[in-house]
Amino acid sequence: MSKKDTYNAGSISVLEGLEAVRKRPGMYIGSVSRKGLNHLIYEIVDNSVDEHLAGYCSHIEVYLEKDGTATVIDDGRGIPVDMHELGVPAERLVFTTLHAGGKFDDSVYKTSGGLHGVGSSVVNALSEFLDIEISRDGYIHHDRYERGVPCVQLKDGLLPTTGRTKKTGTKVNFLPDGEIFEKTRFQAEEIKSRLHETAYLNPKLTIVFEDRRGEETEHIEYHEEDGIIGFVKDLDKKAEALCDVIYYSGTSEGITVEVAFQYVNEFHENVLGFCNNIYNAEGGTHITGFKTTFTSVMNTYARELGILKEKDANFTGADIRNGMTAVISIKHPAPRFEGQTKTKLDNQDAARAVGKVTGEEVVRWFDRNLEVLKSVLSSAEKAAKIRKTEEKAKTNLLSKQKYSFDSNGKLANCESREPSKCEIFIVEGDSAGGSAKTARDRKYQAILPIRGKILNVEKASIDKVLANAEIKTMINAFGCGFSEGYGNDFDITKLRYDKIIIMADADVDGAHICTLLLTLFYRFMPELIYEGHVYIAMPPLYKAMPSRGKEEYLYDDKALEKYRRRHKGPFTLQRYKGLGEMDAQQLWETTLDPKTRILKRVEIEDARMASDVTEMLMGTDVPPRKAFIYEHAREAQLDV
Numbered sequence: 141m142s143k144k145d146t147y148n149a150g151s152i153s154v155l156e157g158l159e160a161v162r163k164r165p166g167m168y169i170g171s172v173s174r175k176g177l178n179h180l181i182y183e184i185v186d187n188s189v190d191e192h193l194a195g196y197c198s199h200i201e202v203y204l205e206k207d208g209t210a211t212v213i214d215d216g217r218g219i220p221v222d223m224h225e226l227g228v229p230a231e232r233l234v235f236t237t238l239h240a241g242g243k244f245d246d247s248v249y250k251t252s253g254g255l256h257g258v259g260s261s262v263v264n265a266l267s268e269f270l271d272i273e274i275s276r277d278g279y280i281h282h283d284r285y286e287r288g289v290p291c292v293q294l295k296d297g298l299l300p301t302t303g304r305t306k307k308t309g310t311k312v313n314f315l316p317d318g319e320i321f322e323k324t325r326f327q328a329e330e331i332k333s334r335l336h337e338t339a340y341l342n343p344k345l346t347i348v349f350e351d352r353r354g355e356e357t358e359h360i361e362y363h364e365e366d367g368i369i370g371f372v373k374d375l376d377k378k379a380e381a382l383c384d385v386i387y388y389s390g391t392s393e394g395i396t397v398e399v400a401f402q403y404v405n406e407f408h409e410n411v412l413g414f415c416n417n418i419y420n421a422e423g424g425t426h427i428t429g430f431k432t433t434f435t436s437v438m439n440t441y442a443r444e445l446g447i448l449k450e451k452d453a454n455f456t457g458a459d460i461r462n463g464m465t466a467v468i469s470i471k472h473p474a475p476r477f478e479g480q481t482k483t484k485l486d487n488q489d490a491a492r493a494v495g496k497v498t499g500e501e502v503v504r505w506f507d508r509n510l511e512v513l514k515s516v517l518s519s520a521e522k523a524a525k526i527r528k529t530e531e532k533a534k535t536n537l538l539s540k541q542k543y544s545f546d547s548n549g550k551l552a553n554c555e556s557r558e559p560s561k562c563e564i565f566i567v568e569g570d571s572a573g574g575s576a577k578t579a580r581d582r583k584y585q586a587i588l589p590i591r592g593k594i595l596n597v598e599k600a601s602i603d604k605v606l607a608n609a610e611i612k613t614m615i616n617a618f619g620c621g622f623s624e625g626y627g628n629d630f631d632i633t634k635l636r637y638d639k640i641i642i643m644a645d646a647d648v649d650g651a652h653i654c655t656l657l658l659t660l661f662y663r664f665m666p667e668l669i670y671e672g673h674v675y676i677a678m679p680p681l682y683k684a685m686p687s688r689g690k691e692e693y694l695y696d697d698k699a700l701e702k703y704r705r706r707h708k709g710p711f712t713l714q715r716y717k718g719l720g721e722m723d724a725q726q727l728w729e730t731t732l733d734p735k736t737r738i739l740k741r742v743e744i745e746d747a748r749m750a751s752d753v754t755e756m757l758m759g760t761d762v763p764p765r766k767a768f769i770y771e772h773a774r775e776a777q778l779d780v
Contacts, residue, residue, distance in 0.1 A: 161265035223297060270314040275308050381403070396471040564588055639739075646678075693730050
C-alpha cells in the first residue's frame with residue numbers, strides 16, 4: 141500500500157499541546173453563546189465531511205438527543221486507534237492535543253474544513269463528557285472523556301474494544317459543558333440550515349438529521365444531487381428568475397473552483413463564498429477574484445456590443461451584479477483565514493485561481509448564449525442609470541448634515557474621540573432618552589434618541605430611506621456612511637463607536653423597533669454586524685424588593701421563577717413597562733453600567749437564513765410572520 145492510501149497512527153502530526161481552551165473558549169469557537177454552542181456540532185461534522193472529501197465517507201447522521209447531548213455518526217475510515225510514536229493511541233492525540241490530526245498530512249487530506257485542525261480537541265475540552273466509538277479493523281473501539289480528561293483504562297496501551305464489526309466509521313456523542321456556555325440547548329433551525337448548506341456543497345453526500353427532543357422526532361434527509369445549482373435555485377425560490385442558473389467549474393494552481401449564479405428581478409445582489417465547505421461570511425479573496433474578473437469580462441462585452449460607447453465610463457461591479465445570486469465554492473489545500481472562525485479567506489492564489497477559471501468559463505458560456513448576455517447587460521445599463529440618479533439625490537440629502545456630530549440636536553455625544561472606547565445607545569422615546577442622557581458616563585457613552593418606529597427599509601426605496609430623518613441622523617452619527625445595491629460608500633474604519641447598542645423597551649413594540657433597526661443595519665451597513673459592533677441592551681423586566689434583604693433586578697420571566705423558588709419571605713415586585721419608568725440611577729445600574737449590564741451581541745452565522753428571516757419579518761406576507769413569532773414567543777431571550 142502506498143503512503144498516499146495509508147491512514148494510521150503515522151498520519152497524525154502533532155503541533156502543540158492542549159492548553160487554555162476552557163479558560164478562553166471564545167478564541168477557538170468565536171463565543172460561548174448559542175452560536176458557539178452550535179459550532180461544536182459543526183466541528184465534528186466537518187471532520188466527517190473531510191473524510192467525504194478524501195473519498196471515504198458518503199453518509200453522516202446528526203442527532204439532537206433527549207438528554208441534551210449531540211451525536212454525530214459517519215461511515216468513513218474511522219479515526220486511527222493504533223499506537224502513535226508518542227506512546228499513546230492516535231485517537232487520544234486527536235481528542236486531547238491541539239493541532240493533532242490527519243489534515244496536517246497532505247497525503248491524508250488534500251483539502252479540509254474544521255477549525256485549523258483543533259476541532260475535535262476543542263469540542264472535547266468544552267464538553268461535560270464526550271463518548272466515542274470507532275469502527276475500524278474489524279472491531280468497535282471505545283473511549284470516553286470528562287471535561288477533556290480521558291476516563292477509560294487502556295489495555296496494553298490501546299483502546300478497549302466492545303465488539304466486532306464489518307463496518308467502518310466514527311460515532312461521537314457529547315454534552316456541552318454548562319460551566320462554559322450561556323445556554324446548552326442546541327438551536328435546531330440553525331443546525332439544519334448549516335447541514336442543508338453542506339449537502340448542497342457536496343452533492344454525493346447524504347446527511348440525516350433528527351431532533352429527538354420533542355414529543356415527536358423530527359427526521360430530515362439532505363441529499364442534493366444538483367449541488368450548488370440547487371443551492372442557487374433555493375436562494376432564488378421566492379424571486380422571479382430572468383435566466384436559468386449558470387454553472388461552471390475548473391482547476392487552477394491546485395485549487396478547485398465551482399461557481400453557480402442566476403439573475404432575478406430584484407434590486408440587490410447576493411454573493412456567497414465558501415472555502416472547503418466553510419461559509420465565509422465576510423467573503424475574501426475568492427469572492428474578490430470572481431467579482432473583479434466578471435466585471436472586466438462584462439464591460440468588455442458591453443463595449444464589443446456597443447452598449448458602452450468610447451466616451452462612456454465602465455459599469456461598476458455593483459451595476460453588473462444587480463439582481464445576481466451567486467455561490468462561489470473552492471477547495472483549497474492550504475487555506476488562510478482572517479479570524480479563528482473563518483469569516484474571511486486571505487489566500488491571494490484563491491483570487492488568481494477563481495479569476496482564471498471565471499475568465500475562461502464565463503466567456504465560453506456567454507459566447508454561446510448571447511440573448512442571456514444582452515439581458516444581463518441591459519439590466520446593468522438600467523442599474524447604472526438608477527445609480528447615477530440616486531447618487532445625486534444622496535449627495536443632496538446628506539450634504540447639509542455630513543460629518544455633523546449633533547445633527548438635528550438629538551445626539552448627546554460623548555467627550556472621548558477614541559472609537560475603541562466609545563459606545564452609542566440608540567434609545568426610543570424622549571423620556572427614556574432624557575433619563576439615559578442623565579445616567580450615562582459622558583466620557584465614553586453617547587445617547588441618540590429616536591422618535592417612534594423608524595422606516596421599514598425592507599419595503600422602502602433608496603430615496604425614501606435616505607430622506608428619513610431618523611436614519612440620516614444615525615448615518616451621520618456613526619460616521620462610516622452606508623452601502624446599498626448600486627454602490628458602496630461604507631468605510632468601517634471611520635466608525636466613531638466600538639459598540640452600537642439598541643436600547644428599547646422589553647415589550648412587543650420594543651422588539652419591533654429593535655427588528656426595524658437590525659433590518660436597517662443588515663441591509664445597508666452589514667459590516668457593523670459582521671465585525672461585531674451591534675449589540676442589544678437587556679433592561680430588566682422586574683425589580684424584586686423583599687421586606688428583608690437586598691433588592692434585585694430580574695431580567696426575564698425565567699429569572700423571576702428562580703427568584704420565587706429560592707427567596708423565602710414576602711417581597712414586592714415592580715414590573716417595568718418601559719425604560720421611561722426607570723430613574724437615571726436605575727437605568728445606570730441595570731442597562732448602562734459596563735460592570736453590571738447585560739448586552740447581547742448580534743451575530744450572523746448563516747446569510748441565507750438571516751436574509752430569509754429578515755424578509756419574512758419585514759415583508760408583506762403576514763401568516764409566516766405570525767407563525768415565526770408564535771414559535772419563538774416562549775424564548776424570553778432568543779439569541780439574535
